[in-house]
Amino acid sequence: MAKQVKAxxxxxxxxxxxxxxxxxxxxxxxxxxxxxxxGLIFLKFAxxxxxxxxxxxxxxxxxxYLEMKEFYNMSNIxxxxxxxRWSFIIENSKQxxxxxxxxxxxxxxxxxxxxxxxxLPDNYFSRLNMDVSxxxxxxxxxxxxxxxxxxxxxxxxxxxxxxxxxxxLAEGKGKGEFYTPKSIVNLIxxxxxxxxxxxxxxxxxxxxxxxxxxxxIENHHGNKKEISIYGQEYTATTYKLAKMNLAIRGISAxxxxxxxxxxxRDQHPDLKADFxxxxxxxxxxxxxxxxxxxxxxxxxxxxxxxxxxxxxxWILNMVSKLSENGVAGFILANGALSGGGEEYKxxxxxxxxxxxxxxxILPQNMFYTTGISVTLWIxxxxxxxxxxxxxxxxxxxxxRKNEILFMDLRQQGIPFEKKxxxxxxxxxxxxxxxxxxxxxxxxxxxxxxxxxxxxKIDDVIAKDFSLVPSKYITFVNRDENIDFDExxxxxxxxxxxxxxxxxxxxxxxxxxxxxxxxxxxx
Numbered sequence: 001m002a003k004q005v006k007a008x009x010x011x012x013x014x015x016x017x018x019x020x021x022x023x024x025x026x027x028x029x030x031x032x033x034x035x036x037x038x039g040l041i042f043l044k045f046a047x048x049x050x051x052x053x054x055x056x057x058x059x060x061x062x063x064x065y066l067e068m069k070e071f072y073n074m075s076n077i078x079x080x081x082x083x084x085r086w087s088f089i090i091e092n093s094k095q096x097x098x099x100x101x102x103x104x105x106x107x108x109x110x111x112x113x114x115x116x117x118x119x120l121p122d123n124y125f126s127r128l129n130m131d132v133s134x135x136x137x138x139x140x141x142x143x144x145x146x147x148x149x150x151x152x153x154x155x156x157x158x159x160x161x162x163x164x165x166x167x168x169l170a171e172g173k174g175k176g177e178f179y180t181p182k183s184i185v186n187l188i189x190x191x192x193x194x195x196x197x198x199x200x201x202x203x204x205x206x207x208x209x210x211x212x213x214x215x216x217i218e219n220h221h222g223n224k225k226e227i228s229i230y231g232q233e234y235t236a237t238t239y240k241l242a243k244m245n246l247a248i249r250g251i252s253a254x255x256x257x258x259x260x261x262x263x264x265r266d267q268h269p270d271l272k273a274d275f276x277x278x279x280x281x282x283x284x285x286x287x288x289x290x291x292x293x294x295x296x297x298x299x300x301x302x303x304x305x306x307x308x309x310x311x312x313x314w315i316l317n318m319v320s321k322l323s324e325n326g327v328a329g330f331i332l333a334n335g336a337l338s339g340g341g342e343e344y345k346x347x348x349x350x351x352x353x354x355x356x357x358x359x360x361i362l363p364q365n366m367f368y369t370t371g372i373s374v375t376l377w378i379x380x381x382x383x384x385x386x387x388x389x390x391x392x393x394x395x396x397x398x399x400r401k402n403e404i405l406f407m408d409l410r411q412q413g414i415p416f417e418k419k420x421x422x423x424x425x426x427x428x429x430x431x432x433x434x435x436x437x438x439x440x441x442x443x444x445x446x447x448x449x450x451x452x453x454x455x456k457i458d459d460v461i462a463k464d465f466s467l468v469p470s471k472y473i474t475f476v477n478r479d480e481n482i483d484f485d486e487x488x489x490x491x492x493x494x495x496x497x498x499x500x501x502x503x504x505x506x507x508x509x510x511x512x513x514x515x516x517x518x519x520x521x522x
Contacts, residue, residue, distance in 0.1 A: 040138065047085050051085075214227070221391050222392075230273065232268065233256075306342045309335075311335070311339075334375050
């Protein structure tokens with residue numbers, strides 16, 4: 001009987017592109033892959049959308065408007081002059097000046113579409129001095145992707161998401177700050193529910209928080225036109241990634257005129273946000289000079305955050321941006337839960353002002369850049385009883401004055417990329433459901449050992465304003481339930497089996513040597 005040939009698994013678009021990017025090795029530093037590939041993906045997607053709209057105009061008998069950008073912009077499509085179209089790039093892909101042609105295409109697209117100002121790489125491909133054959137091979141791979149094939153699938157968004165995570169993983173510790181793991185972003189969105197109003201991220205990286213906010217709205221049948229997005233990013237290349245990441249999804253955002261330091265050059269000083277989602281740098285050192293920003297209005301009512309660590313500077317920046325009903329969900333290193341000095345004074349004031357709604361410890365190994373366990377903070381400017389109209393329901397919140405929900409998620413999550421952890425969709429549903437039940441109905445909500453605890457202000461005062469969840473959540477001492485004799489009998493049996501197996505292995509080995517004529521005498 002003929003041997004059956006196993007069907008070869010078809011590679012995903014993402015895998016194919018990743019392999020193509022790896023072929024740039026030796027020509028381009030791995031840290032540059034993302035800018036090369038994602039810039040080209042943007043160009044291909046923008047061109048596919050342009051051609052689709054162009055064909056619509058032809059079908060409608062509107063040929064005379066084919067070169068008028070207004071007829072593209074009105075449909076949220078970027079207008080592309082002839083030398084910026086993907087077909088032109090592919091026709092010239094084997095030419096020695098292809099890098100220059102790509103740079104020219106990107107520059108022209110940005111010049112013709114004001115919403116892309118500052119978003120696209122500037123004279124980037126020419127400066128890289130890439131091997132023409134490798135660049136041409138990458139262009140051929142991207143050319144085979146039909147970015148519009150499945151209207152229900154965000155193909156380009158998928159590629160961006162995959163690549164940003166892979167780049168974060170590949171760049172290793174201390175790099176990849178531009179990416180927050182998707183399942184963490186999903187959890188924040190499901191907990192704070194950014195459905196309507198202004199969303200702000202003071203350290204927006206590549207824009208993942210904004211993308212997930214829009215997905216949350218779409219999943220819950222809301223209207224993304226009712227959302228305004230504001231953000232800021234310090235690193236120039238990441239700022240461009242964010243603008244491209246949002247542009248390909250048709251998400252308009254104000255990320256400031258230029259990339260800039262949120263502390264030294266706040267580009268949204270008067271902003272009042274309804275929702276804040278953020279993953280600022282952990283334990284950032286020397287974030288200001290000794291006398292700089294001491295009188296900054298963002299610290300009014302609190303102590304000045306210490307120079308040695310920016311964690312509380314990030315917190316106070318976000319507090320200052322919250323509207324009267326604003327909610328913030330952000331990630332910080334665990335040290336912020338119990339630090340002394342100025343941090344203690346600020347934390348105590350936050351608790352006394354009843355801003356802290358929930359503190360959630362996340363599992364270890366969720367981030368590509370650090371293995372430590374980190375914390376999700378949720379701050380809320382209005383914990384009073386009220387009714388809020390959500391996209392798909394009216395939510396009746398109870399009065400949570402002087403209460404804080406502590407959650408410990410270190411036993412949650414599933415394996416991911418061999419050595420990492422991520423939340424499954426059921427994890428996220430269970431966690432967010434517990435949180436919203438606590439917010440709305442204390443008769444249904446229950447404290448669960450090793451998972452959650454509803455702390456009163458007296459509990460927190462008794463713990464000297466520490467926000468470490470393990471000081472509040474009940475943990476089960478499993479040793480108390482162990483039958484010592486039974487346990488020792490089991491261990492005795494297991495150890496005996498191991499000794500027997502060891503003896504048998506030794507005898508087998510001695511027999512082999514004896515048969516070879518090299519007997520071993522013990």
